[in-house]
Amino acid sequence: MKLHQLRAIVAICESGSIQEASRLLHISQPALSKSIKELEADLGVQLLVRSNRGITATDFGERLVRRARLILEEVRRAREEIDTLKGVMDGKVSIGVSPVTPGAQFIDSLNRYRKRYPNVRVQIHELRPSKLMEGLREGLLDLVLTSLPASRNNDGFHWAELYAQPTVLAVRKGHPLRNARSLAELLGEEWLLQDSLEQSRIGCMFETYRLPPPQRVIECASVVLFSELALNTDAVSYWSRRILDHVSKLGQDLEILDLAEQVPPMNISLVCRDQELVTREAKALIDELVYAYRHPNAPQPNEVNSPGK
Structure with missing residues (x-):
């Protein structure tokens, strides 16, 4: 072969x-x-x-x-690693994100990284969480930012939890249940999620409060279409607060439900491959991201330890 x-x-x-x-x-x-x-x-x-x-x-x-x-991806990485050891950081780093995962720290970190290593090619792929892990597993991605919980994925990758992103449940303006105060009142409604019920934290919410999960669920990975469905149907939608605030800035308002139950946050994690297989270009970006999220108010160093070290 x-x-x-x-x-x-x-x-x-x-x-x-x-x-x-x-x-x-x-x-x-x-x-x-x-x-x-x-x-x-x-x-x-x-x-x-x-x-x-x-x-x-x-x-x-x-x-x-x-x-x-x-x-073939490992061969490419090996060649880039050798070139890097020669003294120049000019390889490629592929980042996988879902619509909810990037934030201000991500943009700031990426800007610093680009200034430090201007010759490194940066590729950003927006995919559903399951596809993110598939890309990481196949070597197409160097690192991913995902809302999937690490406890459900015994896949040998390195997981570094970065932060918890606040979430809300919302309905369109004028929805008959806009004044609902308990999760039980919403059981018969259609739900709008960006991931499957099994992957979404909403599934955990129903388990926590010992309620049966929704029977009618629409899964939509497109933020634009998700917003349109939330605004124009009677579905109960699950949002990261960051995305909802962004949508609201465009004049597309929804009504946030004030429930007695706590809506679970999205725990955002950085996931990378085995440390021995991570290129220096990817490691430098991992260092940058982990430090920026965990120390948002601290001066940015040139290099910090990567997750697991």
């Missing part, structure tokens, strides 16, 4: 075409086909099949492609 063979099968699976993969890799189609045939012969299984939908991976191929992406 060789690196050029892994690049070949990943490119073909991602593009769905040998022709397009050939163009992306800058090699001829016959050479690309030969690489795949040699890989299949080496492994003793069929990796790709042709159909009227193009080229798709077999079960063997899908499993190999998942591993191949991680291997």
